[in-house]
Amino acid sequence: MSTPTPVLEIQKLTKHYGGVKALTDAQFRLLPGEHAAIVGDNGAGKSTFVRLITGAEQPNSGDILLDGGKVNFESPLDAREQGIETVYQTLALAEDLDVPANIFLGREITRLNLGPLSILNHKAMREKSAAMLSTTGVKIQDMSESLRGMSGGQRQCVAIARAAGFAKKLIILDEPTAALGVQETARVEEIIKGLKQRGIPLIIISHNLRQVFDLVDRIWVFRQGRIICSRLTRETSPEEIVGLITGAIDPASLRSEEAATC
Numbered sequence: 001m002s003t004p005t006p007v008l009e010i011q012k013l014t015k016h017y018g019g020v021k022a023l024t025d026a027q028f029r030l031l032p033g034e035h036a037a038i039v040g041d042n043g044a045g046k047s048t049f050v051r052l053i054t055g056a057e058q059p060n061s062g063d064i065l066l067d068g069g070k071v072n073f074e075s076p077l078d079a080r081e082q083g084i085e086t087v088y089q090t091l092a093l094a095e096d097l098d099v100p101a102n103i104f105l106g107r108e109i110t111r112l113n114l115g116p117l118s119i120l121n122h123k124a125m126r127e128k129s130a131a132m133l134s135t136t137g138v139k140i141q142d143m144s145e146s147l148r149g150m151s152g153g154q155r156q157c158v159a160i161a162r163a164a165g166f167a168k169k170l171i172i173l174d175e176p177t178a179a180l181g182v183q184e185t186a187r188v189e190e191i192i193k194g195l196k197q198r199g200i201p202l203i204i205i206s207h208n209l210r211q212v213f214d215l216v217d218r219i220w221v222f223r224q225g226r227i228i229c230s231r232l233t234r235e236t237s238p239e240e241i242v243g244l245i246t247g248a249i250d251p252a253s254l255r256s257e258e259a260a261t262c
C-alpha cells in the first residue's frame with residue numbers, strides 16, 4: 001500500500017543562530033488526519049521548529065511542503081493564509097472582547113467594506129461562531145460575555161475552536177494545557193480527541209507524556225537540535241520515549257520499517 005501524500009513534510013530544515021545550532025537537518029511528516037506530538041528536553045529545538053513552520057522565523061536551509069508542494073512562509077499571517085492555524089500559549093485572544101469578536105479577530109466579516117469605515121456584520125459573526133463552537137464541542141453559556149470572565153480552560157477551548165474553524169490544512173497546539181487544572185485539562189483533551197474524529201491533522205507540543213500517549217498517533221523526539229526519531233504511539237512506551245529524550249536509548253537500536261523513522 002502506498003503512503004498518502006503528507007499534509008506537512010519537512011526536509012532538512014536548519015536554523016542556526018550564530019554558533020548556536022538550534023535545529024539541524026530536521027525531517028518530519030504529518031499524514032492526513034494524523035495527530036502527532038513533539039517532545040524533547042528544554043533547548044532541544046522544539047520551539048525553533050514551530051517558529052519555522054508557522055512563519056515566525058525563516059530557516060537557513062531546508063524545505064517545507066504542504067500537500068506535496070513547496071512553500072515559503074514570510075510571516076505568521078502567510079502561514080495562516082496557507083492553512084496552518086497555531087494556538088500559542090498566549091492564546092492571542094483579546095480579554096475585553098466577546099467570543100464572536102475573538103473568533104473573528106483580524107478576520108472580521110463586514111456588511112459594507114469601506115476600509116477603515118467598514119461596517120461589521122455582527123449577526124453573521126455570532127452565527128458562525130456559534131456553529132464553530134458547536135462543531136468543536138465547546139459549550140459557552142453566554143457568547144456576548146467578554147473573555148475576562150472566563151476560565152483558562154474556556155479560553156483555550158475558544159482558541160482551539162477558532163483554529164479548527166479556520167484551519168485549511170492543520171492545527172498546531174503549543175502546550176495547550178500547561179496552565180490548566182486537572183478538570184480543564186480533561187475538557188481540552190476531549191476537544192482535541194474530537195478534532196481527531198473530524199480528521200483534522202494536528203501537531204501538539206507537550207511535556208506531559210501521559211497526555212501525549214492518550215492523544216496522538218505518532219511521537220517525534222527532539223534532542224540537542226535534531227529530530228532523532230519518530231515512534232508510532234502504539235508501538236512505544238513512556239519509558240522508551242524518556243530514554244530517547246535523555247539519550248539513554250540510541251535511536252539506531254530501534255530502527256524498524258513500520259515503527260520508526262530515524
Ligand SMILES: Nc1ncnc2c1ncn2[C@@H]1O[C@H](COP(=O)(O)OP(=O)(O)OP(=O)(O)O)[C@@H](O)[C@H]1O
Binds near residue numbers: 042048
Ligand atoms: N533567538 C535565538 N537566539 C539564539 N539562540 C536561540 C534563539 N532561540 C533559541 N535559541 C537556542 O536554540 C536552542 C533550541 O531552543 P528552543 O527554544 O527551540 O528549544 P525548546 O526545545 O523549544 O526548549 P523549551 O522546551 O525550553 O522551550 C537552545 O539552545 C536555545 O538557547
